[in-house]
Amino acid sequence: MKDYDKISLDDFMDYVSDRDPDQPEFSQAVHEVMEWVIPYVRENKDYHITGLLERLVEPEQVITFRVPWQDDKGHVHVNRGYRVQFNSCLGPFKGGLRFHPSVNLSILKFLGFEQVFKNSLTGLTLGGAKGGSDFNPKGKSDDEIMRFCQSFMSELHHYIGADTDIPAGDIGVGGKEIGYLYGQYKRLTGSFSGILTGKGLSYGGSLVRTQSTGYGTMYFADYMLKALDDSAEGKTVAISGSGNVAQYTCEKAIQMGAKVVTLSDSDGFIYDKDGIDEEKLAFVIDLKNERQGRIKEYAEKYDVPFNEGRPWSVACDIAAPCATQNELDDKDAKELAKNGTRIVVEGANMPCTDKAVRVFKEKGVAYAPGKASNAGGVAVSGLEMAQNSQRQSWSFEDVDKRLKEIMKSIHGICEKYGGEDNGAINYTKGANIGGFIRVAEAMKAQGVV
Numbered sequence: 001m002k003d004y005d006k007i008s009l010d011d012f013m014d015y016v017s018d019r020d021p022d023q024p025e026f027s028q029a030v031h032e033v034m035e036w037v038i039p040y041v042r043e044n045k046d047y048h049i050t051g052l053l054e055r056l057v058e059p060e061q062v063i064t065f066r067v068p069w070q071d072d073k074g075h076v077h078v079n080r081g082y083r084v085q086f087n088s089c090l091g092p093f094k095g096g097l098r099f100h101p102s103v104n105l106s107i108l109k110f111l112g113f114e115q116v117f118k119n120s121l122t123g124l125t126l127g128g129a130k131g132g133s134d135f136n137p138k139g140k141s142d143d144e145i146m147r148f149c150q151s152f153m154s155e156l157h158h159y160i161g162a163d164t165d166i167p168a169g170d171i172g173v174g175g176k177e178i179g180y181l182y183g184q185y186k187r188l189t190g191s192f193s194g195i196l197t198g199k200g201l202s203y204g205g206s207l208v209r210t211q212s213t214g215y216g217t218m219y220f221a222d223y224m225l226k227a228l229d230d231s232a233e234g235k236t237v238a239i240s241g242s243g244n245v246a247q248y249t250c251e252k253a254i255q256m257g258a259k260v261v262t263l264s265d266s267d268g269f270i271y272d273k274d275g276i277d278e279e280k281l282a283f284v285i286d287l288k289n290e291r292q293g294r295i296k297e298y299a300e301k302y303d304v305p306f307n308e309g310r311p312w313s314v315a316c317d318i319a320a321p322c323a324t325q326n327e328l329d330d331k332d333a334k335e336l337a338k339n340g341t342r343i344v345v346e347g348a349n350m351p352c353t354d355k356a357v358r359v360f361k362e363k364g365v366a367y368a369p370g371k372a373s374n375a376g377g378v379a380v381s382g383l384e385m386a387q388n389s390q391r392q393s394w395s396f397e398d399v400d401k402r403l404k405e406i407m408k409s410i411h412g413i414c415e416k417y418g419g420e421d422n423g424a425i426n427y428t429k430g431a432n433i434g435g436f437i438r439v440a441e442a443m444k445a446q447g448v449v
Helices: 009-019 024-043 052-056 105-122 142-159 175-189 212-226 244-255 278-290 296-302 330-338 354-363 376-390 396-418 427-446
Strands: 061-070 076-087 093-099 128-133 165-169 236-240 259-265 268-271 318-321 343-345 366-368
Touching: 009 024, 024 052, 024 105, 024 354, 024 427, 052 427, 061 105, 061 142, 076 093, 076 105, 076 142, 076 165, 093 105, 093 175, 093 376, 105 128, 105 376, 105 396, 105 427, 128 142, 128 165, 142 175, 165 175, 165 376, 212 244, 212 318, 212 343, 212 366, 212 376, 212 396, 236 244, 244 259, 244 278, 244 318, 268 296, 278 296, 330 354, 354 366, 366 427, 376 396, 396 427
Parallel strands: 093 128, 093 165, 236 259, 236 318, 318 343, 343 366
Antiparallel strands: 061 076, 076 128, 259 268
16 A cells, blocks of 8 residues: 555555454554544555554554463463454553453454553653453452452563553452552562552552543533533433443542433443432442442342443433443444433443444434543553653542543644634544654654664
8 A cells, every 4th residue: 555645444444454363452442533534544645654554553462372371270371361452653662451251362452552652642752552362351369369360460561651551440450450450560570660550559550540541531512512612510310331441430520410210230220310329320330349249239239221232222411331342332322312312422442333433423413422431541540650650640630630630631632623614623533633743753753673
């Protein structure tokens, strides 16, 4: 593809699919970006650089390794470990680790590719990466999780470092797992450095890191509404998921004066028409974080309906998918639009399908992709790195203020590159072009590497 004057989206996607025919999630992520970047490149000669787009969709390094570990009964299990180091033109690789049975190379490449643009939008000097394993921590004892994490880090530590690659948590990797991973890294290297983010406060973690993705999602939602001369106060919010991102999206929505009416897990969703208050949210946090229970227990305790499936049939002003990729399809999108939803803000990574996004555009529902709206997590990870390098600990209020400023800046980038003639903001276009420009400029400056 030497001629960017004539390059088409279909031709480029054929190129990507031919090289990686069994990676549907990765192809979907590339399509979502290139749908906007390719027309922009065609119109801007500054980016007619041979191989620029081809390099952009090829990871710098993909590392796979086996992770043997022993359960409490003495049986040995072998899982797969991965680290996809996608692009470091803006700084050291940065991106989470995911421990979940669904983890495979396609999912991690999609997440790593998304991370490149998400990190770019924050304005921080961070490259993009993702990693993890098909290990499932659910149902495992603390000792089993510790042995797995120690085995995982025994291999991963060869490829990461404070100026090279700084992983964080993701699905299945919370404070407990980060602690075990960090302890093994320190044991193997003899160094106490900011090599992982999401650490406990007692050993270099940052205030607000636990809340950051959820808080950032609602800050972004509020900026979207302010662009419509409105605010989150008094709005009804439907949230999917009940893990970390959903919990703190819910908490911030409550603080903003909104009413959250749904949460979910893989069994189904609860509908609380009176709204989830702080006391009810505390029950959810204990249920999911400490007892590893099911959201159906909320319905039983508070005598509210529990339904199988996803919560997108519920009438709401704000929809916040915070569970996992491709959880909201075109049928769900039509239902949301029919019920008067004003904005959809992604707390998870790529939870809306391509068809769903097209429905939102057709129906005039403002939609924000995760690379913009859920960038709060990596933003505060970057702030944690800054505190570690300075051997400082900033206050909750200071970190939260910086997070809010970063989300406002990202909204401004989306507005700059996604503004339309009718005054609306195409957040997908704005986020993808805005994220691309910073990465492309750095890649141009650094030559063919």
